[in-house]
């Protein structure tokens with residue numbers, strides 16, 4: 001077993017453990033070990049997050065991609081069938097904001113929103129205020 005000098009401590013990074021000198025509040029032997037420990041902690045935190053975080057994020061991301069793609073094809077305001085949206089894999093259950101107007105209730109996925117028209121067509125709009133925090 002290695003013998004530590006009085007001023008030495010062992011690196012706290014779990015895969016290192018090398019002895020080092022330095023300030024008494026220092027717990028890692030190097031920036032590399034400190035960064036690796038932080039990265040491992042972030043990975044662990046992500047792993048510990050409930051699964052629904054990831055799943056709902058994925059749904060919102062997909063919804064946003066679909067709305068953005070359709071919107072960019074036509075620009076300004078675009079009307080599509082609900083069928084087309086559903087067939088694209090759009091999930092109508094998840095929104096980030098709701099905007100009630102005299103024209104109807106707009107449901108937003110970040111900066112893109114949609115409202116159902118009378119004939120069950122869908123109007124897609126863009127409103128950057130919906131992502132202003």
Ligand SMILES: [Zn+2]
Pocket residue numbers: 011012013016017018028029030033
């Ligand atoms: Zn180390």
